[in-house]
Amino acid sequence: MHGSGRVVGRIGGLLVLLLALIAGLGLLVTRVLENTFPVSDEDAVDRSLEAARTPVATAVSGFFSLVGSTSVIIGVMLLVAIAFRLVFHRWRESAYLVLAVSAQSLVFLLVTLLVSRDRPGVVKLDQSPPTSSFPSGHTGAATALYVGIAVVLAWHTRRTWARRSVIGVLVLVPLSVAVARLYRGMHHPSDVVAALVNGLACVAISARNLLFGALPDSLARRLDGSRGHAGLPS
Numbered sequence: 001m002h003g004s005g006r007v008v009g010r011i012g013g014l015l016v017l018l019l020a021l022i023a024g025l026g027l028l029v030t031r032v033l034e035n036t037f038p039v040s041d042e043d044a045v046d047r048s049l050e051a052a053r054t055p056v057a058t059a060v061s062g063f064f065s066l067v068g069s070t071s072v073i074i075g076v077m078l079l080v081a082i083a084f085r086l087v088f089h090r091w092r093e094s095a096y097l098v099l100a101v102s103a104q105s106l107v108f109l110l111v112t113l114l115v116s117r118d119r120p121g122v123v124k125l126d127q128s129p130p131t132s133s134f135p136s137g138h139t140g141a142a143t144a145l146y147v148g149i150a151v152v153l154a155w156h157t158r159r160t161w162a163r164r165s166v167i168g169v170l171v172l173v174p175l176s177v178a179v180a181r182l183y184r185g186m187h188h189p190s191d192v193v194a195a196l197v198n199g200l201a202c203v204a205i206s207a208r209n210l211l212f213g214a215l216p217d218s219l220a221r222r223l224d225g226s227r228g229h230a231g232l233p234s
Contacts, residue, residue: 003216007209011099014205019107022198026115026134029190042188046120049183057183058125064180065126067173068138073145077101080149088156092210092223097148100206104144104199108137111198117191125184135194136178136187143174143199151207174199 033039066072081094112132119133131137150170157163178192215223 004219007216007219011103011205011209014209015103015107015202018198018201018205019110021201022107022135022194023111023114025190025194025197026111026117026132030115030117030134039190042190043120043122045189046122046182046185050122050185053183061180061183062125064173064176065138065184065186068142068177068181070137070141073101073141077145080145084152090224092215093152093156095223096206096211097145097152099210100144100148100199100203101141103206104140104202105137107198107202108135108140108195111135112137117188120185120188122185124186126186128186133187134191135198136181136192137195138181139174139178139187139192139195140199142177143196144202146170146173147200148203148206151203151211155211 029039077097081097084093084097085091109131111134115132115134117132117134119128129137147170150167153163153170154167174196178196181187181192182189210223214220
C-alpha cells in the first residue's frame with residue numbers, strides 16, 4: 001500500500017499543478033487580458049461563426065456537440081473500459097482511461113468554481129449548463145477520452161494503414177467538438193484551447209503513472225493480475 005500511496009500522491013500533486021495552471025490561465029484571460037488582443041477579439045470570432053451558420057453545418061455541429069456531452073462521454077468510456085479489460089485481460093488500460101477522463105472532469109469543475117466567465121454574446125444553439133464558460137467541458141472530456149483511446153491503440157497495435165486511420169479519426173474528434181462548441185455559440189476560443197490543454201495533460205499524467213512503466217507490486221497485482229509487470233505491446 002505504501003508504494004500505491006506514492007503513485008496516488010504523485011498523481012494528486014500533478015493534478016494540483018494542472019489545476020493551478022488552468023485556473024491561472026482563466027484568471028489571466030478574464031481579469032488581466034480581457035481588453036488585450038487577441039482575447040479582446042474573441043467575441044468577433046463567435047459572431048463570425050454565428051453569421052456563417054447553415055442548416056447542414058448546424059446539424060454536423062450538433063452531432064459533435066453531442067459526442068462531447070456528459071452522457072455520451074460516460075457511456076463510451078465505460079464501454080471502452082470493459083472492452084479493454086476483455087481484450088488485454090487486465091485492468092491497467094481501463095484504469096488509465098477512467099483516470100484520464102475523471103481527472104479532466106475534476107479539474108474542469110474546480111476551475112469553473114474559481115473562474116467566472118460569461119458565455120459569448122451570440123445566439124446559442126444549446127442550453128447553457130450552470131457553469132462558467134471557461135474552460136469547455138465538452139472539449140476537455142472529448143480530448144481525455146478519445147485521445148486516451150488513441151494512445152492505447154497506438155501502443156498495442158501494429159503500424160498499419162488502418163491503425164493510423166483509426167487513431168487519426170480519434171484525435172480529430174476533440175478538435176471537431178471544439179469547433180462545434182464555438183460554432184454553436186457556447187464558448188470563446190480560449191475556453192476550448194484551455195480545455196484541450198486540460199484533456200491532453202490528464203492523458204499524459206494518467207499514461208505516465210498507470211499505463212507505462214513499472215508499478216508498485218501491490219498495485220501491479222491489482223491492475224495486471226498474474227501478468228505482474230508485463231504488458232508490452234502486442
